[in-house]
Amino acid sequence: MLATGPSGTPQNVALDLFANSGRLIRSAKQAGQDLHEARLTVGKVPAEDDNGVPSSDDRFQVKLSGTLVTWDGRLASDTAAVADPVQTAWMTTGNRGGVVTGSLTLSPSRSQPMAGSLKVDGKNDLAKALRASPTRFAGPAFGGGTGKVSFAR
Secondary structure, three states, X not given: OEEEOOOOOEEEEOOOOEEOOHHXXXXXXXXXXXXXXXXXXXXXXXXXOOOOOEOOOEEEEEEEOOEEEEEEEEEOOOOEEOOOOEEEEEEEEOEOEOEEEEEEEEEOOEEEOEEEEEEEEOOOHHHHHHHHOOXXXXXXXXXXXXXXXXXXX
């Protein structure tokens, strides 16, 4: 979430962090940050039309401590080169107290719009906050290139 501290400059504050990689979770812990496990599933939508033809849509699901976020759809056919890296940085309370920071930089070679539907299931605070959010957009999808995650104390 975006918050303003004593400096008066809005900055990203991480209320919770998730990853689907045990190595990434361990690296964050060594830097004093708690990452919780997220389960990621990617596959085809398990549905058929009225004629019994299987759906060609893709399904992307992320389970985060009692919240299930599901996107069903497809990537648009047009791709675009990505000129500038995609970057974000955050601050959060460290697992030993104090403030710790992190950043993510993606340098993909291409992006594609995503056409589909986004659904949030769950009864916990995260699910309620996501459902209450006016933003219900997924995408773009990135491909190729490199990425870097950094954690600092």
